[in-house]
Amino acid sequence: MPPGVFRLSYAWFGERAEVQRRFRLMFAVGLLAATAAYGQDAAHPRFEVASIKPGGNVFSTKPDRLPGRIRWTTQVVYLIGYAHRLDFSRVSGLHNGSVYTVEATFDPRATDDQVRLMLQSLLTDRFKMRSHRVTVEHDGYALYLGKADFRIKQAPAAGEHTGVSGSDNGASRALAAGSYIAATMPVAGVIAITGRKASVSQLAETLQRVVGVPVWDRTGLTGNYDFAFRYAQGLSADIKTDAPALATALKENLGLTMKKQKGPLEALVVDYIEEPSAN
Secondary structure: OHHHHHHHHHHHHHHHHHHHHHHHHHHHHHHHHHHHOOOOOOOOOOOEEEEEEEEOOOOOOEEEEEOHHHEEEHHHHHHHHHHHHHHHHHOOOOOOOOOOEEEOOOOOOOOOOHHHHHHHHHHHHHHEEEEEEEEEEEEEEEEEEEEOOOOEEEOOOOOOOOOOOOHOOOOOOHHHOOOOEEEOOOOEEEEEEEEEEEEEHHHHHHHHHHHOEEEEOOOOOOOEEEEEEEEEEOOOOOOOOOOHHHHHHHHHHHHHEEEEEEEEEEEEEEEEEEOOOOO
16 A cells, blocks of 8 residues: 555544544533533532521421422521431531521422532531531441331332322322322321332431431332331320330331341531621
8 A cells, every 4th residue: 555545544543633632622621611600510519599597487497498499497407417418416516506597599400419419518608617427336226127028018100009198197198299208196196107109218217207216227128119107106104096116017017127226327527617608
């Protein structure tokens, strides 16, 4: 083959490589510019607009969430716990019990995890909060698959009838089309738990909030399930009920065994925090 053909081929590949290099450079510059324009990155998303005001008329331990909007009047400890997906009792190092009203807007398509990350950014930017996580051994309970038949029902596919009504424990029918888990007290001394398209891990988290001690999911189950059961809270001997104890209710209704044990508990220690900056 004539030498000129080889020279032409090498030249063509060299020009192609240069075009690819320039394209990668232009893409990187554009990505940096977009990040700077929005003032955030994927790891640290931020609210589009956020307002923090001291005080408020209604104190709540859970935020009022709508698509693209959040409003919450609460103490900082609840803001921190929600942002880091921890119960407020597992947040330490705070000496400020002040109440604030937070209002913020964001992309309605944002996931729950993204909204929590946005709240983390808000705490860092406006409260100058610094913190670190720790893991300690704590007494609690663990959920295991029982030796008897597994009785919890796999959640049906979209469009199928679930067989579990939100009215079983007063859960709102407005949630009927989605995934949720709720705990209510229909009568004195009785706790009712209803889940729709909920995981066993979510059940463990809910039980942890209700009983006030850590509950770990040791079943190894990863699916979503529909379930409903009631159990006696056992706060007072004066309250009579035919509802079973929690361990019995879990075994009879879901085929799960609850065992007392020690386990790892993740907590958050606030190293520094100050009054929020002005809006």
